[in-house]
Amino acid sequence: MNTSELKRLARRSQGPAAGAAAARFLERASAAGLVDVAYGFADSPFGPLLVAMSKRGVVRLAYPNEAADEVLDDLASQVSPRVLESLGATDQVRRELDEYFEGRRRSFSVPADFALSRGFSRRILERTARIPFGDVATYAQMAEAAGSPRAARAAGNALGSNPIPIVVPCHRVVHSDGGLGGYTGGSERKVVLLRLEGALDEGAARPRSPGGPRH
Amino acid sequence: MIPPFQTFLDEYREAVYRYLVATVGPTEAEDCFQDTFLAALRAYPKLRHGSNLKSWVLTIATRKAIDAGRRAARRPTSIPDVESVSDPAAGAEPDPVDPADPLWEAVRGLPPRQRAAVVHRFVLDRSYVEVAEAMGTTEETARQNVHLGLKKLREEVTSHEHE
Numbered sequence: 001m002n003t004s005e006l007k008r009l010a011r012r013s014q015g016p017a018a019g020a021a022a023a024r025f026l027e028r029a030s031a032a033g034l035v036d037v038a039y040g041f042a043d044s045p046f047g048p049l050l051v052a053m054s055k056r057g058v059v060r061l062a063y064p065n066e067a068a069d070e071v072l073d074d075l076a077s078q079v080s081p082r083v084l085e086s087l088g089a090t091d092q093v094r095r096e097l098d099e100y101f102e103g104r105r106r107s108f109s110v111p112a113d114f115a116l117s118r119g120f121s122r123r124i125l126e127r128t129a130r131i132p133f134g135d136v137a138t139y140a141q142m143a144e145a146a147g148s149p150r151a152a153r154a155a156g157n158a159l160g161s162n163p164i165p166i167v168v169p170c171h172r173v174v175h176s177d178g179g180l181g182g183y184t185g186g187s188e189r190k191v192v193l194l195r196l197e198g199a200l201d202e203g204a205a206r207p208r209s210p211g212g213p214r215h
Numbered sequence: 216m217i218p219p220f221q222t223f224l225d226e227y228r229e230a231v232y233r234y235l236v237a238t239v240g241p242t243e244a245e246d247c248f249q250d251t252f253l254a255a256l257r258a259y260p261k262l263r264h265g266s267n268l269k270s271w272v273l274t275i276a277t278r279k280a281i282d283a284g285r286r287a288a289r290r291p292t293s294i295p296d297v298e299s300v301s302d303p304a305a306g307a308e309p310d311p312v313d314p315a316d317p318l319w320e321a322v323r324g325l326p327p328r329q330r331a332a333v334v335h336r337f338v339l340d341r342s343y344v345e346v347a348e349a350m351g352t353t354e355e356t357a358r359q360n361v362h363l364g365l366k367k368l369r370e371e372v373t374s375h376e377h378e
Contacts, residue, residue, distance in 0.1 A: 006337040018232035021248040022224060028249055034256045076219040081259055083219035
């Protein structure tokens with residue numbers, strides 16, 4: 001016997017067994033309530049979306065242009081390092097996103113967790129979450145609703161760093177002059193989402209009746 | 216910075232599994248693997264920094280393996296492990312390691328501390344400093360455990376070959 005014999009045996013012990021053990025570990029960790037942030041990927045017209053659930057709700061949604069590693073590092077340092085990938089824990093939100101993109105869902109039943117936002121930004125995002133499907137509001141209206149009527153630009157910045165796009169519909173906030181305004185990862189996404197919701201006519205560059213009553 | 220637990224799990228699950236299969240065998244390895252990573256997950260938010268996570272998790276695994284070794288020693292060996300026989304999932308996958316391999320059996324027959332030291336040194340390819348750290352001993356004791364373990368293995372395997 002020599003020691004290389006031990007190493008040869010060790011190499012043979014690799015393979016699917018550790019992966020299967022890790023999958024069972026995830027089940028036990030979830031059952032024990034030890035997963036603080038569960039994440040998964042949902043299909044979308046923009047590519048795979050990373051969606052993360054805290055124990056309170058959807059805490060993060062990231063478009064494919066954001067590096068998943070950085071998004072997860074961020075969650076680990078700002079929410080909890082107990083971050084695990086879980087199909088089960090993200091099943092409902094992924095299904096609701098599917099339905100939304102297929103035009104079969106107008107609102108999300110999964111609550112939003114605003115843990116990554118503070119102060120003024122958080123107030124703006126909480127208000128934004130209430131803009132109904134098919135409607136739009138202006139940056140100035142959002143600023144006013146958050147108690148700072150002159151802070152339209154700051155409202156724009158808060159919406160630009162929305163950690164939960166789509167679920168918190170920052171795409172429904174536009175300029176008072178009818179311009180669409182910016183959007184995370186490009187305004188084409190904003191156009192796609194507003195068209196999907198019927199808030200923007202086919203071919204139109206401007207939303208119908210920004211902020212005003214519709215119908 | 217502490218990496219997301221998923222990153223930590225992906226990075227070290229093979230090393231932990233390999234270590235456990237070598238020390239406690241494929242049947243016990245499964246339970247020890249769960250115990251090791253559950254203990255790590257519980258303690259994880261209390262970690263101050265993310266350096267030396269490999270040593271940290273292998274230290275936990277070493278403790279779990281030695282505990283399992285003590286449990287097994289208290290069990291009568293002639294009675295098969297009921298759980299492993301009745302668990303349908305256990306039979307679903309072919310064993311990645313041939314548990315009947317005489318060298319493997321000899322490794323598992325070593326006293327727990329010699330076995331842990333030998334596996335850390337040669338299966339996981341770790342330095343004596345790291346072996347000592349994982350086992351909470353001096354480097355000298357780590358060398359001694361490895362030396363005694365290897366000596367015993369050579370005797371075992373040689374006597375097998377002459378049978």
